[in-house]
């Protein structure tokens with residue numbers, strides 16, 4: 249049975265960020281993920297995890313000026329110093345929370361520009377080497393162009409090929425089922441093919457990005473497929489609740505309280 253991590257950037261927005269940990273645990277989650285913890289001190293985040301018995305399964309490296317449209321640096325050759333700095337900023341949070349996976353965003357760049365591709369590979373190599381001694385993996389995630397126009401990594405097969413080419417043991421694919429369905433469809437076959445390189449999975453309803461229930465995708469089938477494929481990490485609930493977070497957790501009831 250899959251284990252689910254609440255995404256605290258999207259869920260439990262009824263509460264201030266640090267209080268979302270308490271709300272997630274109360275609702276039956278045993279793990280959390282979020283985009284960015286950087287407005288809070290590492291020890292404040294760690295304390296919320298500890299007092300709720302929660303596991304931190306993922307967060308993102310600092311992406312630059314998010315509100316100005318920056319979505320990471322990895323494929324931007326002129327931003328390599330920022331990329332390196334983002335790793336230095338994230339590390340104390342990783343150490344405090346015990347997270348084992350960091351999402352490195354690629355940024356806005358042209359996937360067909362060889363300089364961007366080279367920069368992306370160089371960033372992956374540098375980041376994986378930097379966190380490798382700490383037992384941490386780097387994951388990269390294809391994102392659909394409707395949500396993030398101009399995003400460099402907008403193709404699952406391209407991501408697969410880069411991961412295969414680099415062959416770095418602590419680099420994996422962040423397989424967000426929501427993005428896969430929008431970009432390509434054929435989700436089950438792509439999960440089957442890419443499972444050996446998948447480091448993290450995320451879900452949301454398509455097309456709404458609300459609860460993973462009742463729209464274009466048959467999530468109960470996909471959850472059973474993850475079991476058949478032997479996926480044994482957490483599944484991140486990266487969705488925007490349609491209304492109150494807890495009122496929308498009907499889909500989650502059979503899975504509440506399950507730990508890895």
Ligand SMILES: O=C(O)C(=O)[C@H](O)CO
Nearest residue numbers: 283308351389391424486
């Ligand atoms: O947008 C997503 O799907 C993500 O997982 C990123 O971390 C944030 O853009």
Ligand SMILES: [Mg+2]
Nearest residue numbers: 389424450486
């Ligand atoms: Mg995602």
